[in-house]
Amino acid sequence: xxxxxxxxxxxxxxxxxxxxxxxxxxxxxxxxxxxxxxxxxxxxxxxxxxxxxxxxxxxxxxxxxxxxxxxxxxxxxxxxxxxxxxxxxxxxxxxxxxxxxxxxxxxxxxxxxxxxxxxxxxxxxxxxxxxxxxxxxxxxxxxxxxxxxxxxxxxxxxxxxxxxxxxxxxxxxxxxxxxxxxxxxxxxxxxxxxxxxxxxxxxxxxxxxxxxxxxxxxxxxxxxxxxxxxxxxxxxxx
Ligand code: SAM
Numbered sequence: 001x002x003x004x005x006x007x008x009x010x011x012x013x014x015x016x017x018x019x020x021x022x023x024x025x026x027x028x029x030x031x032x033x034x035x036x037x038x039x040x041x042x043x044x045x046x047x048x049x050x051x052x053x054x055x056x057x058x059x060x061x062x063x064x065x066x067x068x069x070x071x072x073x074x075x076x077x078x079x080x081x082x083x084x085x086x087x088x089x090x091x092x093x094x095x096x097x098x099x100x101x102x103x104x105x106x107x108x109x110x111x112x113x114x115x116x117x118x119x120x121x122x123x124x125x126x127x128x129x130x131x132x133x134x135x136x137x138x139x140x141x142x143x144x145x146x147x148x149x150x151x152x153x154x155x156x157x158x159x160x161x162x163x164x165x166x167x168x169x170x171x172x173x174x175x176x177x178x179x180x181x182x183x184x185x186x187x188x189x190x191x192x193x194x195x196x197x198x199x200x201x202x203x204x205x206x207x208x209x210x211x212x213x214x215x216x217x218x219x220x221x222x223x224x225x226x227x228x229x230x231x232x233x234x235x236x237x238x
Pocket of ligand 1 (some may be wrong): 055076077078079080081082083099100101102105126127128129144145146226
């Protein structure tokens with residue numbers, strides 16, 4: 001997807017880029033390319049791939065209307081800033097918290113924040129489970145892309161949501177993970193409201209956004225230590 005197709009395709013998501021926003025996307029692309037090796041950021045690095053698989057893919061969260069009316073968003077395992085940074089460029093009114101355990105990637109995120117003048121993002125260098133344990137019931141929306149099994153993500157993110165908040169993981173193949181997560185969602189007092197399926201343009205690969213609502217407060221025993229979360233998933237799979 002080249003820059004022109006990116007600009008035109010995101011109109012279908014009701015996004016019309018201003019000159020300043022376009023400049024920020026271009027600058028972000030250049031920073032990714034310039035610092036990729038130094039900070040070990042991503043395997044997706046040529047222009048067309050960045051516009052499609054990083055920028056467009058992240059902005060697909062705008063398929064969920066509530067993204068426009070929320071004020072606080074959590075992005076766990078953001079890596080080089082996806083989906084959080086594209087969201088913050090488009091909507092400077094939302095406060096976005098990017099949680100990333102890798103210190104090098106956080107150094108890159110701080111550099112992007114400064115270069116793009118993104119005053120609406122906060123970068124937290126921490127394991128998600130540690131951060132969430134002391135930041136419960138705080139966010140309107142929690143999202144994540146390419147970080148972990150749905151069941152693990154649900155335990156990491158749902159406790160951080162306010163009651164009525166939305167957990168919106170970006171996923172590709174979801175059927176199996178969903179089956180393995182249904183009981184966990186009940187435990188976390190959350191329920192699936194919608195499954196939004198679509199295909200990524202150009203490469204026609206399948207994508208899913210799950211819209212999962214937190215119905216009631218989550219038990220304070222969640223999130224557990226990461227190895228416990230992982231172990232219980234493996235046990236349930238057997
Ligand atoms: N979300 C980005 C994307 O879609 O391009 C990055 C995906 S990358 C495959 C996964 C990232 O999650 C890595 O940067 C890793 O350091 C981070 N990560 C994994 N587990 C984490 C945890 N428990 N807490 C915080 N970050 C975590």
